[in-house]
Amino acid sequence: MTTTADRPSRVPHKATDEPEGVGSPGERPIGYGSLRRKEDPRFIRGKGRYLDDMLLPGMLHGAVLRSTVAHARLVSIDTTAALAHPKVKAVITGKDLEPLNLAWAPTLSNDVQSVLVTDKVRFQGQEVAFVIAEDAYSARDALELIDVEYDVLPPVINAKKALDPGAPIIRDDLEGRTDNHIFDWESGDKEATEKVFAEADVVVTREVLYPRVHPAPMETCGAIADYEPVDGKLTIYTTTQAPHAHRTVYALVSGIPEHKIRIVSPDIGGGFGNKVGIYPGYVCAVVGSIVTGHPVKWMEDRSENLMSTSFARDYHMHGEIAATRDGKILGLRTDTLADHGAFNGTAQPTKYPAGFFHIFTGSYDLQAAYCKVTGVYTNKAPGGVAYACSFRVTEAAYLVERMVDALAIELDMDPAELRLRNLLKPEQFPYTSKTGWEYDSGEYEKTLRLAMEMAGYDDLRREQAEKRERGELMGIGLSFFTETVGAGPRKHMDILGLGMADGAELRIHPTGKAVLRLSCMTQGQGHETTFAQIVAEELGISPDDIEVVQGDTDQTPFGLGTYGSRSTPVSGAAAAMVARKVRERARIVAAAMLEVSADDLEWEKGGFHVKGDPSAARTMTEIAMAAHSDLELPDGVEGHLDATCVYNPPNLTYPCGAYICVVDVDGGTGQVKVRRFVAVDDCGVRINPMIVEGQVHGGLADGIGMALMEVMAFDPDGNHLGASFMDYLLPTSMECPSWELGETVTPSPHHPIGAKGVGESATVGSPPAVVNAVLDAIGVRHADMPLTPAHVWRAMQGRPLRTDLAIG
């Protein structure tokens, strides 16, 4: 166990007397450790290459006209004036797309989504028409020249009213549709759970809302489509986290053969799930390029990003927890309403329409659990896999951690003590949860105790008691989360029928330098560094000598990309496995070089030597040259060292963490100040601890944003009330404290390098800690996020603002 608060980055597993420096002659090559990032030199010089930086010869610019109303039948679109604009090259409407069979496109949940409206608009901000002009300013100007007539219909904004008899039918495009119901889904044992609840001493109930929020990466979404008619090749440069999945979907939708489609993802300015889906603007850019014969760029603006691209959450959760009077948790139950917006565009494995929400039993040993989720349509933007949600683990962790705190209040027990009594014990792993998950490993109590020790938990409680005497409001909030990430085993998990395995290719050049090609795609996580380190660790080559290629489907093997914290668990495993294949090929070559049997060789990082004779050795660099030389190899051995691999995870990985948040609340204004935040994460083996800590820091800030500031609210007419950064508030340096980080390391037993992934851990774990802290400070049983000053102040007056009621 180590604590890492504000410590200089370091190399945890190296002896201190080992030399520092990268790949200097005679030094042990570096694998894991806090290495400066290989991608940084271009970013700090302003030489990153993001989509909007790209300029292709003859490129035109597209702009999307969007619906001003939430629900309306389209009467007419008049594009005459726009087409007369001297710089406008084309205007595309739904009518133009219908004959191409492109007016509608499949979503990632086997629903369909309108590309450009043909019948009626179903949310404010929906795509209505696409203008292509010589420059971006003119394209925007021309939007003003399009005249659209709507016949306005009553909208469904509050998900709780979506299933009311007589509610307006949103999806009348779907044959036979008579209501706004999408799905019912359940997990766990209903009867066993009812029995546990019937016999329990204590049952606590809460209505818990996880409001609709938005990932809002600093770079918005966009695409440049470049169709080359002579060879029939379509190249799409685009901000995608999942280039290969995009290629397949484009092929299926457009009819262009998949080998004629190339997706290139340049540097991405943050994703957080926002850049998983295919948005209508991308499809319009493709059509625009085919129609005009020029490359067409479409880059959304911030309001478009907030109003129309993948939102996150919007789960209305009825939670129940059952326990004995002395604090043994017995059961959990939830009936949840999921607001999916106007089209079911959530990206979840097909079997799991509510994602992995059924990991809602969290980190606790209990007897029975049951969850039911109902998905409904509303007149809001579609989406759903976004904002570091780990496939809805975020909602699940929030629910269970709020329920445990609610139980602690009911039992008048310290929330840390209640958690310690109920956490799973190390000897229970692998642990099969009551909803069917097989947790791989964890040392929960050790993790929580470390967080409490770092925070000085007992001292904090004493300080709180003293402050209460003086009328000052201080709160201490805990959460303990377990994630399930690294989706996933192919027989259980797919997106649109594509199994969630990932490929890797490793080339070793004659001089011993390497190129690693991956199917995942960084959006700032530092893959160029981390994945080079994985191969470096396996082969003993310097990370400097390993080039990592990603984001170009013509250059990389198939795989489903980066979301759900799956890069290290899946692609990281693929990188290690492909390096091991290379090593075994190198063994045969080394044996030929040393004229011994391959079985007589021993691997030591950096090369092979004959067992018992370290002087009879060959380095990887020497082996690489020999593998390409005239060295005689055994019959059937091909030569060269290159290898490919596909990694199909045997199970998911289960990172966990214990978070403690300390807040001070101004009783006069309701203003919350996060004074301290202690986060102990166990993500298994850490490849680059500096990068891991950076991932945690970012997620903690996300959590503070969601808990205290962020909400995508709507008025009863369906007007979006958070359509710019003036209204959709994100945390700044002033709301965030200096994070205090710690770690426990429980390797995943089934992962080749024991890593579990960390990308979303802090986003999952931090919101309940912040909310629990605020409620602890003000002594209120429940209030929903975001806990803005107005909201906190009202809660203190006994009149909490129900965000869901305020939004329609």
Place this chain on the structure above:
Amino acid sequence: MQVTMTVNGVEVTREVEPRRLLVHFIREDLRLTGTHWGCDTSNCGVCVVLVDGTPVKSCTMLAASAGGHEVRTVEGLEQGGKLDPIQDAFMEKHGLQCGFCTPGMMLTSRALLDANPDPSEDEIREAISGQICRCTGYSTIVRSVRWAAEQEQKARDGESAAGSTADEGTHETADHERAGATA
């Protein structure tokens, strides 16, 4: 209309529409794409440049208004093949992840250090509070600025100890070097 300004020490003259925003002038007319665009409402700060040494959100200033002024962008931080200490600091202290807010953050930090060579954590937080980073949670940016301040102080100490004005180049660290090695 014609506009003339100095950008990274070079005088440039261009014909622009009066409504053209400075951010688009820098990115598209001058092709200096290190300055980014993020929100249109002056909230996010990925478009920050220095105008006469002061951080300005270039999405909120017209190119025409910058006429006659000195603009410095991220491309102007590295001078004579030497990184500015703030650039080295962001790499050393992991002050960036996706890199999108980084140019603006570094320029604001440069302006802060020019005005206040020894800023406290609170002063750094306040200086960057008009800019949003979605990746780092800000702590590593604060540490980066502190680290740069310390490096610059060491350089000044070295200069006065040597009695010379020669730049000892404490920030001549290779780009890709083990983090923490010089911490």
